[in-house]
Amino acid sequence: MLFGDAIEASRIPGIGHDSDYRAYALACEAQGDRYLFESLLQEALGPIRNRIVAADEDVERNRPVVLLSTVMGSRPDHDRSDPISAAEGVRAALDSDTAAVATFLGGHVDVIGIGSGCAAGTTVIGLAQSLVSSGRADMVICLGAEVLSYEVLTLFLALGGLSDDDMVRPFDADRRGMMPGEGFGVVVVEPPEFAKAPLASIAGYGEACDGWNLVAPSPTATGISIAITDALASASITVDDVGWICAHGTGTRANDALEASAYDRIFSARHDRVPVVSIKGTTGHCQGAAGVIETVVAVTSLREGVVPPNKTISTLESGIEKLAHVQVPCSAVPLADNNYVLSTSFGFGGSVAAVVIGAP
Amino acid sequence: MNVTTIAQVPIAVIGYVTAVTDPDSDCVNIEVEPYGDFASVCELPDRTEQSVAALAVRTALSVVDTSGLRVGAVWASSTSGSDHYLNVISRLGASRKRSIAASGPVSGANGILAYLATEHAMTGPCLSIFGPFHDHHVWFAHQYLRSSTTDIMLSGYSYSTESQIVAAVSVLAVSE
Numbered sequence: 001m002l003f004g005d006a007i008e009a010s011r012i013p014g015i016g017h018d019s020d021y022r023a024y025a026l027a028c029e030a031q032g033d034r035y036l037f038e039s040l041l042q043e044a045l046g047p048i049r050n051r052i053v054a055a056d057e058d059v060e061r062n063r064p065v066v067l068l069s070t071v072m073g074s075r076p077d078h079d080r081s082d083p084i085s086a087a088e089g090v091r092a093a094l095d096s097d098t099a100a101v102a103t104f105l106g107g108h109v110d111v112i113g114i115g116s117g118c119a120a121g122t123t124v125i126g127l128a129q130s131l132v133s134s135g136r137a138d139m140v141i142c143l144g145a146e147v148l149s150y151e152v153l154t155l156f157l158a159l160g161g162l163s164d165d166d167m168v169r170p171f172d173a174d175r176r177g178m179m180p181g182e183g184f185g186v187v188v189v190e191p192p193e194f195a196k197a198p199l200a201s202i203a204g205y206g207e208a209c210d211g212w213n214l215v216a217p218s219p220t221a222t223g224i225s226i227a228i229t230d231a232l233a234s235a236s237i238t239v240d241d242v243g244w245i246c247a248h249g250t251g252t253r254a255n256d257a258l259e260a261s262a263y264d265r266i267f268s269a270r271h272d273r274v275p276v277v278s279i280k281g282t283t284g285h286c287q288g289a290a291g292v293i294e295t296v297v298a299v300t301s302l303r304e305g306v307v308p309p310n311k312t313i314s315t316l317e318s319g320i321e322k323l324a325h326v327q328v329p330c331s332a333v334p335l336a337d338n339n340y341v342l343s344t345s346f347g348f349g350g351s352v353a354a355v356v357i358g359a360p
Numbered sequence: 361m362n363v364t365t366i367a368q369v370p371i372a373v374i375g376y377v378t379a380v381t382d383p384d385s386d387c388v389n390i391e392v393e394p395y396g397d398f399a400s401v402c403e404l405p406d407r408t409e410q411s412v413a414a415l416a417v418r419t420a421l422s423v424v425d426t427s428g429l430r431v432g433a434v435w436a437s438s439t440s441g442s443d444h445y446l447n448v449i450s451r452l453g454a455s456r457k458r459s460i461a462a463s464g465p466v467s468g469a470n471g472i473l474a475y476l477a478t479e480h481a482m483t484g485p486c487l488s489i490f491g492p493f494h495d496h497h498v499w500f501a502h503q504y505l506r507s508s509t510t511d512i513m514l515s516g517y518s519y520s521t522e523s524q525i526v527a528a529v530s531v532l533a534v535s536e
Contacts, residue, residue, distance in 0.1 A: 071470075098490065112489060112496050113489060113490035114487065114488070114489060114490075115469055115470045115488045115489070115490050116470055116473070116486065116487055116488050117470050117474070117488075123487065127487075127500065130500075130503045130507070134503065136499070206509070207485040207487075207504075207509065208432075208483055208484065208485060208509075209432060209477045209482045209483055209484060209485065209486035210483070211477035211478050211479075211480060211481045211482035211483065211486070212478065212481070213478060214474050214475070214478055222483060223483060226483060230509055234507075347470070348470070348474055349470055349471075349473055349474020349475075349477055349478070349486065350474065350477050350478065350482070350486065351470075351473075351477075351485075351486050351487075
């Protein structure tokens with residue numbers, strides 16, 4: 001059992017009717033993606049920098065590891081359609097976002113970049129558990145970070161998955177698509193002997209792939225089922241122990257109904273309906289950072305004993321409302337003390353990750 | 361058969377393939393272990409990191425019977441990105457210039473992995489890694505096998521320079 005011992009809040013610019021995402025994304029591009037991304041990294045890691053250095057200098061502990069999850073990162077400026085020289089290739093590797101993290105932390109860490117699409121944020125939580133439980137690391141900093149990107153906007157616009165009114169309404173009958181978000185989440189994972197004030201534990205983890213389509217979810221949701229089943233089994237809990245599911249819930253037509261139906265099947269042995277909540281109606285989809293941010297929300301939920309609401313639902317989709325084993329709350333509901341939170345993330349290419357978060 | 365033991369779980373390397381572009385032709389030279397087979401493939405649709413990686417994985421899986429087994433992969437790429445997102449976006453009508461950055465090193469490994477996972481209908485864990493410590497792909501592949509969540513893991517990396525594209529992949533399984 002592992003402990004998240006320090007969790008930093010995420011910075012999320014507001015989205016909604018008042019935001020002009022397109023103008024903001026273009027302004028970001030003009031300002032320089034590398035500057036913005038490195039600023040985000042420094043904002044995320046600054047408050048715990050001294051603690052990481054102290055952990056590295058402690059001879060009793062293994063070297064800290066940062067797991068950086070991001071989809072776009074800072075992106076290189078050069079034109080990838082042209083061949084690059086060996087020297088440029090080496091420079092690209094050394095000049096990467098992982099190197100930026102290592103430099104900011106004064107070389108006191110190993111930094112591993114995880115880019116498994118939008119599943120990466122939850123994946124790093126599971127990998128942290130693996131690194132710590134195996135004794136490979138005594139402190140793992142899960143850092144999910146994403147800046148707004150014109151390319152992602154273009155991609156989802158082309159795919160027809162972008163909301164046309166800047167509102168994200170997961171599970172709503174009138175959901176019109178996703179909106180990319182910007183922000184970071186930080187979760188520090190340590191073994192019990194080093195976690196002085198644990199906030200929560202990583203109880204279980206599961207990971208799978210729906211190798212079915214490059215950009216669309218599998219209609220059978222096989223990967224989701226495998227990942228969740230493995231996560232619950234590794235946590236040694238049943239479907240009745242799950243207090244709520246922090247869903248991927250992007251607000252797209254393709255994802256939400258399929259995802260809710262998958263939960264309905266997987267939780268069919270449950271004695272009541274499991275609450276399913278997506279926070280992306282509030283945060284937007286922070287892609288590679290989303291899973292870490294949602295882990296922070298899961299921990300906060302456990303500490304406060306509250307299941308957060310789906311804040312942007314006006315009319316729940318009728319097909320989802322009829323599901324026998326799923327409920328989609330529009331207002332906060334109490335969370336029992338002995339409950340766990342299941343958090344899921346899916347990515348392009350089929351990556352699926354599910355993590356079970358419990359009390360310390 | 362090479363066997364390494366990590367935490368009492370013996371992991372067998374049951375196949376190893378390298379694919380390297382020939383600088384003097386349009387061909388890709390492939391070497392297959394443990395058989396020591398060598399071949400030269402000259403019918404690649406394009407000369408990209410993604411195509412060379414796909415050739416290496418296709419070759420590796422051709423020497424291993426994975427029927428009925430759960431297969432996953434860990435892929436690392438530290439230099440050039442894949443053309444996955446580039447192709448997807450271009451096909452959908454977005455401008456090529458705008459989409460170029462999306463095929464950078466961050467999404468590169470995942471672009472390659474997404475292509476491989478789809479081609480081989482993988483259901484095991486699929487993890488993409490970037491950055492200087494991408495050698496961890498071997499360690500993570502072992503960890504997935506140790507946790508018994510998958511039967512076969514591919515552990516691979518690729519990179520490309522102006523003159524060469526290289527992909528290498530190991531096929532790993534828990535040793536009986």
